Amino acid sequence: MKDKILSYLKQLADKAKHILDKVMHFGGHRLQLGFASASGLYWNLSPQNRNRVRLAAFAFAILSLGIVVGRITNVNRNVKIEASDKALKVEKSGILELKLAGVKLNPDIYIFQTAEKGVVPVDLKVPGRLAFNAEKSKILSARAPGRVERIFAFDGAEINIGSPIVELYSPEFISAQQEYLLSSKTAKVLESSKTMSDLLGDARITQQAAANRMRNLGANDGDIKAIETTGVTQGNLVMRSPLKGVVVKRHVEPGSAVSSGDVIATLADPKQLWFLGNVFEQDLRLIKPGLRMVIRVEAYPDKEFIAYANYIAPTIDPQTRALLVRAEIENANNLLRPDMFASARLTTGTTDAIVVPQTAVIRIREMRYVIIKVGDEIYRRLPVKGYDLNSKTFAITQGVEPGSSILAQGAVLLNDRFAKQED
Known part of the structure; x- marks a missing residue:
């Protein structure tokens, strides 16, 4: 130089x-x-x-x-440009192929399984909520004007059939008792006279009418029999529960005046619930009564509650454009509560699919991918279609051929290598 x-x-x-x-x-x-x-x-x-x-x-x-x-x-000399060390092939279909020359995957971390096709249920996702079973619920209302003297069961109290709920002072009930007592005494007097059989018949009719009037006001057969046995009327009317359950809500206070028809308390059975789901209009053709539903709630993500559709609304809600589907749920362990948000998988049929664990599925935005092994050191990432069977398994309906070697565990780790090669 x-x-x-x-x-x-x-x-x-x-x-x-x-x-x-x-x-x-x-x-x-x-x-x-x-x-x-x-x-x-x-x-x-x-x-x-x-x-x-x-x-x-x-x-x-x-x-x-x-x-x-x-x-x-300034000498014109050739500059050596090293070729890229990337070993990634990208196909037009979106399939990525990666060659890991000289790399052996740890079999304890990366576990493969052979794809096998089987029959799986086709499920429809149905969002909804829980509610009290209206057929197992009751509204306790005043059947005559009166005044609340005492409350026996407050909100949340457990009750049985016949349990006292409230005590009312009701002039109409006192009048009905006196009428029943008078007709009963008249009937007993007329029974000893053979000549007054017609009057005895009228007295029996009056007695029965007075008893029915007491029943309509809220008295039970025990109250009526006690009046006939003792000959003494009761000062107040005790309204009792017609079912076994809980007091959902109390609507009156002690000392408050009530009119005929006023709601006193709402009673329901917490072990009998409804699932109220919404099915969109385009799925109407897939549903019918009797279909099996697997219901989940956020409070117990690992639990499944099985129910069967027993009612499909005849009309579509004009506001939500959805169709109401109802199912009864047994709440024997009291785990569920009314107004809980719930989601159901409604089984509408079956289809052929390849079932893999959730760990085999790579989720990138709205796309789903799996990785298969196609050679000793060659792996392919395939876009697939399918749906969640449950929290642990995924059904692949399109994208993988039976017999393929699918990466069941470690897919997310190996996908990182694909991502680095894409960069």
């Missing part, structure tokens, strides 16, 4: 000498005058300006030297 630089500088010097000789031959005298004039101008400058001129000349010299060196060293 040094010899090349010296040779090039020598050539420049020879060319400069040749040009200078010509200039001196034709106008040497004028050139001498020019140099003398330039020299005089330089020395006539102030020391500060002369210093600036020297710095400019020095910079020009450095620049010229750089240009000379650059021309000498």
Whole structure:
């Protein structure tokens, strides 16, 4: 390199000498005058300006030297560009193929299974909520004007059939008791007289009518029999529960006046619930009564509650554009509560699919992928279609052929290698 630089500088010097000789031959005298004039101008400058001129000349010299060196060293040579070490192939269908040369996957982490096709249920997702079974619920209401004297069961209290709920003072109930007691005594007197059989019949009819009136006001057969046995009327009417369950809500306070028809309490059986689900209009053709439903709630993500559709609404809700589907749920362990949000998988049929664990499925936004092994060191990531059978398994309906070697565990880890190669 040094010899090349010296040779090039020598050539420049020879060319400069040749040009200078010509200039001196034709106008040497004028050139001498020019140099003398330039020299005089330089020395006539102030020391500060002369210093600036020297710095400019020095910079020009450095620049010229750089240009000379650059021309000498600017050699057209081939630059070796290393080929990419990526071993990823991308197909138009979205399938990725990765070759891991010399890499052996740890069998304790990466577990493969053979794809086998089987019959799986076809499920329809149905969002909804839980509610009390209206057929097992009752509204306890006042059947005559009165006043609340006492409350026996407050909100949340467990009750049985016949358990006292409230005690009412009701003038109509007292009047009905007196009518029943009078007709009962009249019937007993007329029973001893054989000549008054017609009057006895009328007395029995009046007695029965008074008993029915008491029943309509809320008295039970025990209350009626006690009046007939003791011959004494009760001061207040005790309203009792017609079912076994709980007091969901109490609507009156002690001492409050009630009118006929006023709601006193809401009673329900918490072990008998309904699931009220919404099926969208486009899925109407898939549902019918009797279909099996697997219901889940957020409070117990690992538990499944089985029910069967027993009612499909005859009309579509104009607001939600959904169809109401109802099913009865047994709540024997009291795990569920009314108004819980719930989701159901309604089985509408069966189809052929390949079942894999959830760990085999790679979820990227709305897409689902699995990885299969196609060679000793070659793996492919395939887009698939399917749905969740449950929290542990996934049904592949399209994208994988039976007999393929699917990565059942470790798919997310191996997918990281695909992602790095894509970058």
